[in-house]
Amino acid sequence: MNPSLVNVLLMAPALVLLAIVFAWPLLDSAWLSTQASSVLTGLAPLANDGANWQRLLGDARFWQDAASTLRFAGVSVGLELGLGLAMALVLHRPGRGRGWLRALALLPWALPTTVLALGWRWIYNDPYGPLNAILKAFGMAPYGFLTTPSSTWLFTVIADVWKTTPFVALLLLAGLQSIPAELEESLVLEGASPGQILRRLTLPLLRPWISLALLFRLAQALGVFDLVQVLSRGGPAGSTESLALYAYHNAMRFLDFGYSATLVIATFLLLVLLTACGWLLLRRRPLEISR
Amino acid sequence: MARTGERRRPGRSQRPAWAALVLGLLLILLPAALLARPVAAATTVRVLMPSPFVDATASLVADFNRDHPQLQVEVARGPLDTEAMSDLAIGGLLLGDTPYDLLMMDVSWTAKYAAAGWLMPLEGLLGDNALEAMVPGAREGNAFGGHLWRMPLNGDTGLLYWRTDLMAAPPGNIVELEAVARQLQAEGKVRWGYVWQGRPYVGLSCVMLEMIHAFGGQWWQPGSGRAGGQTQLDSAGAIAAADWLVHLVRTGVSPEAVADFAENEALQLFAAGDAAFLRNWPYAWREIERGGGPVVGKVGVTTVVSAPGHSSGGTLGTWGLSLLAGSPHPREAAEVIRWLTGPETQKALVLDQGYAPTWASLYEDPELKLKHPLLAVQRQALEQGPEVRPLTPLYAQLSDLLQRQVNGLLTTDGTAAGAMGKAQTQSAVLIESAAGEHTASGPLLKQAVSKSSHASGRLQAQRRQGVA
Structure with a gap:
């Protein structure tokens, strides 16, 4: 049999599955974004001459949420990559109890986001949460962690970083283990410092893994929903509302499914654009092992 | 023996009959009792x-x-x-x-x-x-x-709270309100003149509804179409309403922080004796009296005030x-x-x-x-006819739009006409997007609808007569 035909046949089940759970809902949403489908139309679709998209362009709440979501994704994914790399390097070192340490480090990632968000909500509670108990022990007044827009944003980022850094670390750890130990040994023999090894050998060879982690995390962070919904419900005064939350509100609160689909597609386009940029940025230069 | 035998004989023959009767009764009564239970239960x-x-x-x-x-x-x-x-x-x-x-x-x-x-x-x-x-x-x-x-359980409306120790009578219109507030501020008797709800949430929409009517405009013009009407946020009355609110903030009658005030923040400031007037709901009265603050016993309550020559009710809540x-x-x-x-x-x-x-x-x-x-x-x-929020299934979104524009106006240096013009365009696009039909004032079907502003006053009058 033709080998390429075999390839296609072997991939077919996966492709069909992807088409059903990914492509079809996406195309359906894209079509719905050109229709009015709300409580006014009895949820039946009616063409509305692109009014959904015109509304999107003038929708201050959409732009505010887009900016807030981008800021959230940029900062939290950046922090996660840095911390995740450090964590991966530590976990990569041979030593006693490494297996336990790895399992322990993965724990936050294994927790369901909703449970974790409830946990953080309690940690941030004003005035009874553990953080405020610590402040109180030092004789300080209780602090409302989730009361102002900027602090709510910051503490949402911290909760997200805490949960997803282990995921990045796990990916990068797999990458580190694929780097042959002899390469590092030979550099050590030639008198390279640990900093040089990291910059000249580890990072360049990790690049595909880093871009993979970036891709996954950006996609997740731009679609952030559960963490924000449980932690702050997008508050205070809508300042931490994410695009996914706004789309949800349009469907569930305003019963406007046409516009909700428009928001979903806009978020998707934004996501494609950003991940493409990130991917190109990291893929552009060919791998080089400097001497 | 014979007697006992005689006695037993009929007994023997009757016992199964009795048993059958009891059993039959049980069979009839038990299901009946079981069936009757749910009927008897609450x-x-x-x-x-x-x-x-x-x-x-x-x-x-x-x-x-x-x-x-x-x-x-x-x-x-x-x-x-x-x-x-x-x-x-x-x-x-x-x-x-x-x-x-x-x-x-x-x-x-x-x-x-x-x-x-x-x-x-x-x-x-x-x-x-x-x-x-x-x-x-x-x-x-x-x-x-x-x-x-729906059957209403309570009859709340927006009200105006004033300080009986600082003035003899409540103001009759917004010009008097502003003048009294300014004078009390100038005399150093209160830090602020008038506090209300300016945070972008439902409360700001209630304030705006009152103010738009207070300047002779209206937010919602009932009419045809799936949405049941259209907005009139770029009318003279609506623009004047936004302009007055932003004027209060920019001239210091209301604090800049009013842009982040919900009911309780405004109430706290008034209850602490720092403001001459407060816009709030009936619950505020008990909160002030219970709070035991410096203004207990010095608070009067009246209906909301309008621009001279107009009349507005409090928002129905x-x-x-x-x-x-x-x-x-x-x-x-x-x-x-x-x-x-x-x-x-x-x-x-x-x-x-x-x-x-x-x-x-x-x-x-x-x-x-x-x-x-x-x-x-x-x-x-x-x-006297409270103001009812636009009676349309799209109210929540329309309210969201207006809040954002007005709150943006309070915190930046735009003009009321610009903000309300935007709110009007966005409302029209929203109605077209959700209803799947063109509106008379919608940008997809550009039409001048200057005549509708004349009709609005008449309709408003009719509505009030209908109420009374």
């Missing part, structure tokens, strides 16, 4: 309410359940926040399987819930004139599309009970509505909680008049 009507109402009605519900073993009321505690409460209710309703028979609804939800087909009309169960004995203003916002969907479609026992549920919104329950709630009642008879009740001094003002506010 019907339970489940009500979902926002948290504060659960506490307010707890003892009344307990009394009702004690007196009515056949009809039990079970109250589920919803969230405190209006929007979170709506989200919870809609979550169940969208799935088509809600465990509740009754839902406590805000006045601004009526149109959306009715249009979504989630409610059962009440006129068939409670009668066509169920609202007749209520104060005129309290009757509004309960019907939509020719049906009654009532809660009421609706019957959810799919309730397995609508008749019993309607009975619970009748009791929970009835005069006896409302009287108890006025006495315990300070709620404003909806029944006209309660405003004549000597005991209530004596114990609740706010009632006279509240009756006046309801009778």
Whole structure:
């Protein structure tokens, strides 16, 4: 049999599955974004001459949420990559109890986001949460962690970083283990410092893994929903509302499914654009092992 | 032997007969008894309410359940926040399987819930004139599309609070209000003149609704189309309303922080003696009196004021009970509505909680008049025609748009005409996007609709006559 035909046949089940759970809902949403489908139309679709998209362009709440979501994704994914790399390097070192340490480090990632968000909500509670108990022990007044827009944003980022850094670390750890130990040994023999090894050998060879982690995390962070919904419900005064939350509100609160689909597609386009940029940025230069 | 034998014989033959009779009776009676049990058992009507109402009605519900073993009321505690409460209710309703028979609804939800087909009309169960004995203003916002969907439990409206120790009488219009506020500020008697709700949330929409009418404009022009009308936010009255509010902030009559004030922030500032006037709901009266602050006994309450030559009512902000479609026992549920919104329950709630009642008879009740001094003002506010928020299923989104534009205006240096023009365009696009049809003022079908602003005044007058 033709080998390429075999390839296609072997991939077919996966492709069909992807088409059903990914492509079809996406195309359906894209079509719905050109229709009015709300409580006014009895949820039946009616063409509305692109009014959904015109509304999107003038929708201050959409732009505010887009900016807030981008800021959230940029900062939290950046922090996660840095911390995740450090964590991966530590976990990569041979030593006693490494297996336990790895399992322990993965724990936050294994927790369901909703449970974790409830946990953080309690940690941030004003005035009874553990953080405020610590402040109180030092004789300080209780602090409302989730009361102002900027602090709510910051503490949402911290909760997200805490949960997803282990995921990045796990990916990068797999990458580190694929780097042959002899390469590092030979550099050590030639008198390279640990900093040089990291910059000249580890990072360049990790690049595909880093871009993979970036891709996954950006996609997740731009679609952030559960963490924000449980932690702050997008508050205070809508300042931490994410695009996914706004789309949800349009469907569930305003019963406007046409516009909700428009928001979903806009978020998707934004996501494609950003991940493409990130991917190109990291893929552009060919791998080089400097001497 | 023979006698005993004789005695036994008929006994032997009769015993199976008796046994058969008893068994037969049992067979008939047992299922009957089993079948009869559910009929004899109580019907339970489940009500979902926002948290504060659960506490307010707890003892009344307990009394009702004690007196009515056949009809039990079970109250589920919803969230405190209006929007979170709506989200919870809609979550169940969208799935088509809600465990509740009754839902406590805000006045601004009526149109959306009715249009979504989630409610059962009440006129068939409670009668066509169920609202007749209520104060005129309290009757509004309960019907939509020719049906009654909701029975109001309280008759709240926006009110103006003033300081009796700083002025002899409350201001008659906004010009007087501003002048008095300015003078008191200049004399150093208060830090701020007038505090209200400027945060981008439902409260700002209520303030805007009052102000737009106070300048002779209107937010919503009822009409044809799926949305049931269109907005008039770029009319002269609406622009003047936004302009006055931003003028208050920019000239220091209202603090800049008013842009982040909800009801409680404004109330705290007024209760601390730092402001001459406050716009708030009836609940603020009890909060101030209970709080024991520096202004206790020095607070007067009046209806909201307008620009000279115009008249505006306070925004209607009532809660009421609706019957959810799919309730397995609508008749019993309607009975619970009748009791929970009835005069006896409302009287108890006025006495315990300070709620404003909806029944006209309660405003004549000597005991209530004596114990609740706010009632006279509240009756006046309801009778002179409170402002009802746009009666359209799209209200929540339209309100969201307006809040953002006005709050943006308060915190940046734009013009009122610019902000309201944007709010108008965005509202028109929103209606086209959600209704799938062109609106007269929508940008997709550009048409000048200057004549509608003349028609608006007339319609407004007609509406008021209809109310009175």
